[in-house]
Amino acid sequence: MNFFGFALGISTLFIIGLGFIWVIRGERYFGYLWWPYVMGLGILLIVISLFVHHLWISALLGVFGASLLWGSTELKEQAVRAEIGWYPFNDKKILPPLARIIRKWKAPHL
């Protein structure tokens, strides 16, 4: 029996679960315009995982990176949910650097 994949799968469940929380909270306090930074961080973690030789650390970096990448594509829809009132709306958001430029880009959604 090889428990690595199963244990990693359970860890993935919690990391995705954490994703629900940070997408909701992150959008509320910082806004969806942070998406390119979140996406960049996700890709960076996946690239770093290639150079980490410890099995568990590399795998968890990959899962967490992928979760950030996915979450970056969820932020826009979460912003709309808050505007409709399905989640609390906060209008004093801490905007990211270059927010005015990012606003002109099409935010990804899958």
Place this chain on the structure above:
Amino acid sequence: MSLNFIGLVSALATFLSIWFGHVAVRKIEFISPTIWLPSTLFALVGIVFEWLSLSTLNFLLSTALGIIGITLLWDALEFTRQQNRIKKGHAPANPDNPRHARFMREYASATTLDMLKRDPIGRSVSQTEAVRLITGD
């Protein structure tokens, strides 16, 4: 310098299986007359994937199967959560699906409109305005 591909395989398995589940649960729940059937199928495939993951000694394969299997088990539960979104009007109902047609009769909040199909405008909106922003009238 040698590369360790376990993180990349984990990332691909995670991202692609979340994406697949996200799209598949919505599409299947939209057209399926029941949700117990797709839920059971997803759960069974998830369990088989976990069993295969435990059985293989190849770490890359065990990793991919382990992650995909767990997300399929999660998707099995998501069918129920998606059905609740339909009742609340948080996801669009399909009037051609008898199950959804019943929700539209029983729940005033159920709607065929996809309330999320727009870009954010940066402020709170009323229910009327939320509808106008997606229908354009």
